[in-house]
Amino acid sequence: MTEYADVVPTEGSVAQSYEYVVDVAVPPTGSGSKTYINIPDITSFNPQFPAQLQEITTYANKGQTAQTKVGSAPTAAFNILKIRDNTGEFQPEWLVLKNASDKTGKQNLVWLRWYDALGASDAYEGLFLVVRDSRPETGAQGPGWDAFTFTAAGPVLPIENPITTP
Numbered sequence: 177m178t179e180y181a182d183v184v185p186t187e188g189s190v191a192q193s194y195e196y197v198v199d200v201a202v203p204p205t206g207s208g209s210k211t212y213i214n215i216p217d218i219t220s221f222n223p224q225f226p227a228q229l230q231e232i233t234t235y236a237n238k239g240q241t242a243q244t245k246v247g248s249a250p251t252a253a254f255n256i257l258k259i260r261d262n263t264g265e266f267q268p269e270w271l272v273l274k275n276a277s278d279k280t281g282k283q284n285l286v287w288l289r290w291y292d293a294l295g296a297s298d299a300y301e302g303l304f305l306v307v308r309d310s311r312p313e314t315g316a317q318g319p320g321w322d323a324f325t326f327t328a329a330g331p332v333l334p335i336e337n338p339i340t341t342p
Contacts, residue, residue, distance in 0.1 A: 195294060196221055197339070198254065200272050201287040203303065210287050215269040217257040219321075223290060223300065224251050225332070250302060250332040251325065252288060255312050258320040273324050277308040288326055295339040302332030 198221060199212035229243040259267050266274075276286045284305050291299035304326035312321045 191292075191296075193221075195292060196290050197293050198288070198290045199338075200269055201289075202272060202276070203282070203285050203287060212287070212289065213269050213272065215254075215256065215273075217259060217267070218254040219257075221254040221290070222252065225249075226251075248332070250300075250328040252290070252304065253309075253323065253325045255321045255323050258322060270322065273306055274308060274322075276306040277324065285329055286326075289335065289338070291335070291337045291339060293339070295337050297334070297337060299335045299337040300332050301335045303329045304332075305329050 198215045198218060200215055201210040201212045204210055225248045227245045228247040228249055230246045231241070232244050233240075233242045256270055256273070258270055261267065265271070272286065276284055285303055286306055287301065288304050289299070289301035305328075307325045307327070309323035309325055312323050313319060
């Protein structure tokens with residue numbers, strides 16, 4: 177048993193909420209490989225991994241419920257700051273998201289990966305459906321933001337952090 181006197185704060189540096197790198201790629205056609213581009217101008221990045229549970233209660237559970245995890249239903253969301261280039265068009269990563277969200281079926285899919293910016297093992301990748309949500313900023317003045325939500329279209333798996341991959 178752990179004694180209360182032995183409970184002390186963990187030594188080390190505290191991770192910051194902005195220490196994530198998020199990249200997007202359009203699914204390749206044919207045998208091509210994914211080409212990721214970084215999405216630097218985001219905020220409120222929120223990946224979630226809600227469990228998909230299956231009911232397995234039997235008489236042997238004597239009135240108590242029993243479940244088993246059979247998978248997860250990952251989602252992610254963030255807000256992206258819209259930035260115009262010298263032609264007046266928005267940045268390439270915003271265009272990838274906007275173009276996919278305008279489509280249906282397989283054209284509505286993007287690869288998304290995120291990973292710890294300092295190389296820790298918190299890194300994931302998956303294929304996602306894209307939805308462009310309500311604009312977070314709708315006032316008379318203020319920066320232009322768009323919100324995007326992503327719903328997994330298959331497994332979202334841990335990957336080796338690209339920061340640490342040679």
